[in-house]
Amino acid sequence: MTIVEKVEVGVLGATGTVGRRIVRLLADHPWFRVAEVAGSPGSAGALFPEALAADDDGPLPESVAGLRLRDPGQPWSVPLVLSSIPSAAALEVEAGLARAGHLVVSNASAHRMDPTVPLVIPDVNPDHLALLDRQAGRWSGGIVTNPNCSAAGLAVALAPLHRRFGVTRVVVATLQAISGAGRPGPPAGQLLDNVVPFITGEEEKLISEPGKILGRIDGGEWVPAEFPVSPSVHRVPVSHGHLLAVSVELEDPPTPDEAARVLAGFAPPDEVRALPSVPERPIRVLDAPDRPQPRLDRDEGEGMVVTVGRIRPCPVLSLKFSVLSHNLFRGAAGAAVMNAELCRARGRVGSGAPS
């Protein structure tokens, strides 16, 4: 594939925890160039770096440090907008952008479960992008979404098992990192010598999203995978990296060794593997009995590789294992960038500005 000219993209929600990582990932991207950034309406006009609080992700690359924040409500001039704004706002704002002809690649949950909106992980269900055709009469542009940050890791780990052995039921407990809560996130006093067994809205997403992602497109329609997921979510004092304890029932249960081989061998189709941000092998299987661990394993493959360990029989369902994925990369910013790449590769991004 030869891509001669970089596509200009906009980033909506660019000053948030996820947005700034999207900007970073795009800063030296071979296919995209960040041309417009917007934060909250009140921040319009400020130089991008000045709108950012001191942070743990360091100074911005030069290519974006000179950008000024635009008013998110004013018309955008780019064909492609990556959005990571809060879901309450996303419902209308993203639909408005799609109506105005932009392709919106969104990390927000607002449109994820809309039956005409693709919920895509490129190395898992790239063909779902075809749902964009169902948006034709509705918007002149379109909306593509990526999953919730803990559903992302779960879906990647379930995908090869589902294809090969048929997932029928899933029980999952999560230990989720602080950065998954955005800014400012939970107060320090809450997570000192403590863990919290609740995150607003999180279990609902873990219930609904995996079935959409692992479903299939049939006659242009989305047909969900029909397995129930039972999540119990927890916030733990970890900076980045969501850890999941998964028990899964399978139609045709493999041994742990077979499962490990299938997980480790999971590879996206060549077309997807050629996308700049998709790892060669999306899953790394660890043998050590006490892995994966957030601090040790979250950065695997620059945060895009999901690590799986402790694969063993489940005496209640079929198989049990631990899954770790970086909530900001595989689970959010990187997920959106991969989706933008898939859209570009499949010719879903218009070359000029929308009218």
Add this chain to the structure above:
Amino acid sequence: MTIVEKVEVGVLGATGTVGRRIVRLLADHPWFRVAEVAGSPGSAGALFPEALAADDDGPLPESVAGLRLRDPGQPWSVPLVLSSIPSAAALEVEAGLARAGHLVVSNASAHRMDPTVPLVIPDVNPDHLALLDRQAGRWSGGIVTNPNCSAAGLAVALAPLHRRFGVTRVVVATLQAISGAGRPGPPAGQLLDNVVPFITGEEEKLISEPGKILGRIDGGEWVPAEFPVSPSVHRVPVSHGHLLAVSVELEDPPTPDEAARVLAGFAPPDEVRALPSVPERPIRVLDAPDRPQPRLDRDEGEGMVVTVGRIRPCPVLSLKFSVLSHNLFRGAAGAAVMNAELCRARGRVGSGAPS
């Protein structure tokens, strides 16, 4: 019940994390008087307080501060010994004490699954104490055990549900406190910005112990409850308090409200409720959507009350909820003391020194 004279007891493993809490709980106990304490063989002769590293449980009560550590291998003069030594040593040492005529109330795992050894939580299965009779030909004394620190909370929460609705399968993820690992416990570097999905030997105990505790005594024999338990354990940076995310399948599934009523209403029989360390209501049900939390709820009922929250339907099994119990009190030291009390109340403690 009138108890005129205090029973003299010994504490074996008195310098450990659990042992010193046992000593504290017994320091002003209405029925018992700590007469002998022993740590490791090398510590014999030292004044008890001097053998303790500076600690977070403060200075010792006067009634025990003057004791000297004895050689654990020398004959004991007390009828009752509470033991919290490492399991590898416990197998022989505790059997030796039982052979010498002592009643051993043990927190160690060594003898827990022995079919002639009662594994007892007084407010759950006090009748299992009858298994002591099966030890008659074996030892002139006897051994009674309490469960593992995370199995304890699980068994208490399952007990009323099992009786009323019939537990058939359990999936449980644990988030366990540091103090459950004893001294020195995991290094600080391991649990800073991290959680660890493994604790040696812990899942095995969560698999085997609940079925023993919730089993029944039939014709003097122990008949286990036959439901599989599938645990996934984690160590988290919390000082005290093990949190469990439990999914349970029930023969006759209740609504969450019914389950909450049954859990909150769970009360031990009068004989057990009269024991000094048994709480009036062993379970407290919390309504707030984000409870129980270790730091906020572990000290409920001086660490002897198990808190349960987030009771909701499980889309895979029947019911889902969170359980929190203090690993050092309900899960270890308090469990042993309750067992000693039950033994005393049922006349299982000889009045004099064993021969």
Add this chain to the structure above:
Amino acid sequence: MTIVEKVEVGVLGATGTVGRRIVRLLADHPWFRVAEVAGSPGSAGALFPEALAADDDGPLPESVAGLRLRDPGQPWSVPLVLSSIPSAAALEVEAGLARAGHLVVSNASAHRMDPTVPLVIPDVNPDHLALLDRQAGRWSGGIVTNPNCSAAGLAVALAPLHRRFGVTRVVVATLQAISGAGRPGPPAGQLLDNVVPFITGEEEKLISEPGKILGRIDGGEWVPAEFPVSPSVHRVPVSHGHLLAVSVELEDPPTPDEAARVLAGFAPPDEVRALPSVPERPIRVLDAPDRPQPRLDRDEGEGMVVTVGRIRPCPVLSLKFSVLSHNLFRGAAGAAVMNAELCRARGRVGSGAPS
């Protein structure tokens, strides 16, 4: 002293981190009865417990659980108001209450350095209360303040040294707890695997307040102690308890042993010692080489005793030591309650409602 009738008091800022602890401390107080509570203006009308977020300080005592929050701007009917509102608001609100005839005992910094306002720690400088007379023409009521939460511990530790050996210079580094920042406090992400060498406005208070507290009243006027303090403050991931590393230059330098004796022997005058919340010995000296530590020592004397350890020569100034005090009790809520007690004992509290 016989106090027949309890004085009715109001608590302003009752829903904050400090205010709720004041309410608790007063709930069963022998001299005071909480009759009125107010939070922010918007919270007026709510039942007090309902206005409180779930918290680590547990359910409220019955005696105050039935109170409703009043509008803080409406006239109060009590003679004495304890205030712990933010300083920006305190400047006017507290002056208004004093003008209306109330005695205001304030934890806010707004009026602390006002030369006519006493800045009092009862076991250190009770005679400073006489400054109230200087407020006569200004307000029909009055304002009494207690120090900043880290200045409090420093002033208590310096007081006996200053009297006996003459403090001439102080260098102090602080390691301050999260709860010192009120609600919500710093975000969890900021203090995970991190410490922060800055707290807004804190160093200014450590510079100015000790000299006021250790100054003297001469002819009814306040004369400050004239020693410079050089602070370097840090926020650390500790829930409660401010730890200070103090180097002090003394006119007449003692040996560490002499200093330890003077510190441990420090006792308030009998009149002050009779106040319900003043500890018998305000300072406890610890011998262990690695104490005081926040988690182990902050609760000494129900958080009202300051612990001092590591007393040793300072090769640059004269003497060096570590000081720990509970920021919410000795440093805030308890400090205010002691001041209210001192005011009551000295007849500074009117018996009826102000006109």
Add this chain to the structure above:
Amino acid sequence: MTIVEKVEVGVLGATGTVGRRIVRLLADHPWFRVAEVAGSPGSAGALFPEALAADDDGPLPESVAGLRLRDPGQPWSVPLVLSSIPSAAALEVEAGLARAGHLVVSNASAHRMDPTVPLVIPDVNPDHLALLDRQAGRWSGGIVTNPNCSAAGLAVALAPLHRRFGVTRVVVATLQAISGAGRPGPPAGQLLDNVVPFITGEEEKLISEPGKILGRIDGGEWVPAEFPVSPSVHRVPVSHGHLLAVSVELEDPPTPDEAARVLAGFAPPDEVRALPSVPERPIRVLDAPDRPQPRLDRDEGEGMVVTVGRIRPCPVLSLKFSVLSHNLFRGAAGAAVMNAELCRARGRVGSGAPS
């Protein structure tokens, strides 16, 4: 400088926290090749990666992954040995190596204050290397040391100030990371919701080492800088990065701005700057009021740049500021590697194996 052939080096203590970082830093080093590694005597024979516990520094580079651990007591074949063994062992072991003709570059404290042993930070006092000549009659090889991990950051920050303004007294409080304690380091329970105001032996090193480093060589003899240092050390729950709050008295006190310029402008001589591991500018001055912070700033310049912030007047001494340096790189492994480089550049490393 043209270096055609890599010098073969040995690493003693290669399995420890510092040693493995030395190995990593040398793995692709332009001047050195790791030819021999040794851990504890008991580990001899094992493949190097197998002797390492799972760790936070990831898999080893290929160039060293195939090495086998040698018996540290057997003769070494390399001219240069980098040592990071415990100081108790280092006294004899390192002297033995020096006697056998090796040049030992040591991170251990054993020989640091020996008047004939250079204590060197290449970008601060490279000329101290000349002290090696004083070892001539003693050993056929030699010993060069680098400072303690917190003294390193202090000495770098003081160096340009001392040269220009004359340091006369220093008060310093440290907040030190866990990894400074090596393995296993403090237990997790000790540093959860806690800080500890003591580290064995640390204050002694902070008192003695800066004066040696900032001293001068006069007629081949070491003449120490004669300013007292008064340290108060603390262990805090931070993984890496020692933070220091420094108050310094200067003969000719600058304004904070002047001090900032001098610190930021500090540059080693060209000969030293050409060493592969020496940063262009050893100090970075930060303007933000709340920096440096360990998590945000420790990795500056791959952990070799010291960050300084909060430069302000000290009302007791002259100037006050915060210093942060990575304890494992600038403070240990990187310090040793820089010293090895300096030795090589100055022709202090023999080309063949010692006899």
